[in-house]
Amino acid sequence: MKLIKLAVFLFLFPAVFGIKWLSISTLKSTFLEPSDCPTSKEQKKTLGFVQHQSELCRRMIELMPFVKSAADETVSSCLETFKEHRWNCSSLLKAPNFDSDLTKGTKEQAYVYALSSAAVVHQIAKACSSGSIDFCQCGKGGTLILNKTNENDLPPMDENYQWQGCSDNVEYGLSASQEWADAPWHSKVRLSRDLTGGFLDQIEIYEMEKERHTNEKKPPNFDGKKIAMNQQNNNVGRQTIAKNSNMLEHAANDERDLTKAEIKIFDRPAI
Template sequence: SELCRRMTDLMPYVKNAAKETIEMCQEMFKEYRWNCSTIKKAPYFENDLIKGTKEQAFVYALSAAAIAHQIAKACSKGELDYCKCGVTQSENLIFSNHDETVTNELPTHPPSLASEMDENAYRWQGCSDNIDYGISASREWADAAWKSKIRTSRDLGPGGEFIWDEDELS
């Protein structure tokens, strides 16, 4: 599809997100009747994942979250040139306590770290995950199928699978 060609640099992260989705889904539902086993049949899903079921909605949401997570991590690691560290609200982590605002105090352990830093405040100096970009990319990816031609019952084969036009595949 056009989206795949436009976002080729994200494909490794989408692939990792797919693996993460399968593993998480199967782990979460391993003790249940529906144990997420049909997810491995992608893209030839069975009725449980193509008929507007709660299982389909869950897998859709889980995969969107996994894509956002993978891309946000890639941004913070500097693996994608066009997205950098996420934005933090403040250099200090500040907690509100009724009418009074106080900075978070350092824990007593490890003592060597506490002695090297200001004991009254903690300053974040790392690179936060760029969750905003991850969510944006995930939303675009997940919504691509819905934004394309709206499918009707005439587009479905006897097993409920989509029948794609040849033009859409090129």
């Protein structure tokens, strides 16, 4: 995928705190209650959470099983993609205590940022589509009208019958990814339960991010240059999902096609 390849070559820097949350991929259990979220400094360090992620976990606990799935998908996709390469992505299994290949501003690190950000969009959008999140509606999808007798000569369908497919809610997935993956440089939780289905194109994503980071109060340890690079890599992952959202919508009710879509989204960079 060109966007992912572009990210790993252009946006390289040493800050790594934004992907430490991938350590939850090693957990055998998931987050079911707000009390499952880390509160103490030691708990947050163990899970690789920053304060904003801990707050989001408690306030939006319904999303956490799918954030966990995103961590699982990031690790499994990366391992599968690079299994025949010298760098085989095994460092992700050490999260949150990464080796230098994921802490020194490498192209591998930039790729993992983009991949993990995309995985959050992907998992939450699919959860919306399946009805697993009560407050998250379907994305935009067409309505198929069935008004003809089928080829097996069964009784004809009611001419007024309509079947409404439920496509992935990419917009809510994008918003959730912005809150979660960009959490280290956020000052407060912005995500709510009242977003409706829809679609953001790449220009809208860029403008929303620009406005957010222009107006938002910066945390005390804010490092503008490193944050900008982290932000860009996360945006690349989200833009990749947005670009492929039409393909995902058509595949929403076909597991085989959805698998193909995932492979196409998480194409490997030239590393």
